[in-house]
Amino acid sequence: MALLDALKADQLAARKANDRLKADLLTTLIGEATQITTEEFKRGVTEVTDEKVVATVAKFLKNTKQTLENLAAEHARLVEAGGDASKVDERAKAAETELAILSSYGPKQMTEAELRAAIDDFKAKTPDANVGAIMAHLKTNFGGQYDGKMASALAKG
Template structure:
């Protein structure tokens, strides 16, 4: 379904002659194909849920590039990266608010019976299985660590 949405958006962008969107969507498709090839080696086929981390990684790369361009005095390239981030982000599920993340962490701690830092992996694993693509797991991990007294 995610691939279909991207391909349909690519067709629309081509009709509208939106060069930035065309290039970004083609880049997403190319990255997906590379991920498919890697997964095929293990005999796995990628679902939409498997592709969400790929999109998140692409966004993270662009954010890093944008910061470097801004520091290097290249505002036009920083703007280009920002536009790509916006296009890629539109295909991710809605991100959870801080309050929702905290509530999800509390629920996962209660659900897994976590009591100490030894249980952090269980809690983060439970969060990843339920909320893939909806929260920043680096921030969530830090919150879990804080709640478990680490």
């Protein structure tokens, strides 16, 4: 079953179960993943591939992680100021639920050790490779499976 079909089936199940958070999240995810840009259309792309859906899931995961970081900072600021952080905590709980939902659809993320090993292996095979070549290799072979910031830092190091 294609990933998009799985998302649609899970979205329908979430609607039937009255799970608004999951249904709304999957509706938004499906909507973004199925958009064909003008550039894609000009290249003759008319179907949504699993690769595109995975890239969209990865984008949503990244955004949700950033939201959680921002909410954690806001929580700390409110607590320090003696304010009420309950609304921030509610939003953080929803974001954590979204993160769990999204994680179930994304590819397994490489650990730092796995990423370092992949980079070291490429460097051993291509000793004169620069950071750009390393990042291109990672994107081609492990797209959506690693943290870009971490990969860049390891490639430079």
